[in-house]
Amino acid sequence: MSTKKIGSQTVKLEHPPKIIATTSVVGPKEGQGPLKDSFDIILQDDTNGKDSYEKAESSIMYTAISETIKKANLSESDIDYLLAGDLLNQIISSNYAARDLKIPFFGLYGACSTMAESLSLASLLMDGGYADYIIASTSSHFSSAERQFRFPLEYGSQRAEASQWTVTGAGAMLLGKEGNYPSVTHVTTGIVKDYGITSADNMGAAMAPAAVDTIYKHLEDTGRTPDYYDVICTGDLGLVGKKITTDLLKEYGYDVSKVYEDCGAIIFDNEKQETKSGGSGCGCSAVVNCGYYYKKLMKGEISKMLLLSTGALMSPTSSLQGESIPGIAHAVSIEFI
């Protein structure tokens, strides 16, 4: 085992980088939900003035990144690396956002796990001494995701009870070295898990085993118990996946019920906003963490959180070819130290 790893899947950072600025940009529907006061920018128009939903999504990721750089009084040339990914085929939201930013760029694909994946790699690169500043970012858009993964909106398809509503939004986090900000202290990298779920209307159930596995490994590797954290928050399991995760972790001997939350479960008023099992998409974990939880950390309302994002690693093609939906989850400890 290498020196900086503790346990099988976790790295304890020796020089924990600080999250010195974040930006959350959301669409109009997210801006009417219960977390509306915690988002930085709420769009009045989910096309953001662009002529396609895909271009809109790319533009909101660009906005999240460029606003974050501005908040820290930096310029693009100060940023050593940009790590970003999104849900669209060939991650075009990230690629076209990166085109307009002259920053060395690593493109990622981890489906809805991308906020934790980008933050994990960014934290390791910072800790290793390869950068002074790194941006981690991701996005999703309800209308670009629906037509790519399910049906064109114009079909007016009925939504299943376990289905989730892809968040329109983008988040960006800027890592630096100085100041009174929360630090990334541990990175637990996930293994792909597949329990045979085949329905794209039940992503929460497909991703829950991955979340359970990564939370379990994180707690085992660090020797921590769930109550070490003020919050353990998964990305977008929604109401169905959240319940499965809580129940399965109990079977593994961990009762997370007092500290466990899920970004997908809280971003919408699921009854009133008719979002069924809750929010989903890379943007869900991104905006709830860059908006709601980062503000709670900065206000001192919480001081230790375990941020997880969970990804369903399927494609419409793999589903049509009869494949089940594998999931992955990455976890990052964020603490004031």
Added chain:
Amino acid sequence: MSTKKIGSQTVKLEHPPKIIATTSVVGPKEGQGPLKDSFDIILQDDTNGKDSYEKAESSIMYTAISETIKKANLSESDIDYLLAGDLLNQIISSNYAARDLKIPFFGLYGACSTMAESLSLASLLMDGGYADYIIASTSSHFSSAERQFRFPLEYGSQRAEASQWTVTGAGAMLLGKEGNYPSVTHVTTGIVKDYGITSADNMGAAMAPAAVDTIYKHLEDTGRTPDYYDVICTGDLGLVGKKITTDLLKEYGYDVSKVYEDCGAIIFDNEKQETKSGGSGCGCSAVVNCGYYYKKLMKGEISKMLLLSTGALMSPTSSLQGESIPGIAHAVSIEFI
């Protein structure tokens, strides 16, 4: 500027990881080309016994990775991280290969730059002390790529002169710390470049400016001249892109003509095999580097090479929406030290 960076985009590794094993798996057509003797596994059937081209592609990536682990007399549980990506929507080749390997997994998307992208990140993570062993891998498949990016093969579309032939193949590299193997000494991370090319039949021209930019930055950052290297090899610019790259670098004051090669230009006999401007796809750079060049390094025929892979960061959707094709290139110095 952070300590380990030299110049604007390059890291000089303090503990250069070694490439202790590689595997190249290719399809029947690649196995009839001029580099056939340098590949580890040549498939007799490009479906690899699977019932879809996508499943075939995933299975050959799995083969490349698992054979590489075997060659080093290791098991999956010895590998700290797997970094992999491919061309398919939602990188399903990599995701389903990772599902069958119980290794902490970071999914990447860099289009055909993925061999250099995965090797770059793997090298930084190794150098930083986060792992004893990491696998970097990528794949492509002619038949899964054609139907996703251009036309179903059944249409029998004519091929343009500047078009390239997507390589069916997968490569995997295993990084370790010990032994008489070539090391990764420098990592130069690319910036997205877009010169306004819009034709998916001319990817070489779209990607060449990115290759030029990254080679130029690498030489400026390290203070090296092209003749420091025995070979500077780009991934899949093909004949058209190779010429543009050579000419543009001359304008920037660097004559690379004596040491410059392109994997896409040499993998096929372009006249006899009717591959027009040459090979392309993530697999092109992967199999030529994991096969042909790695064997040359191990035999002592070359001792210093600059490996670049170049990616065209478009999607069929972005092309239909009128977007041009941005490119990116990452470079990795591989040397016996």
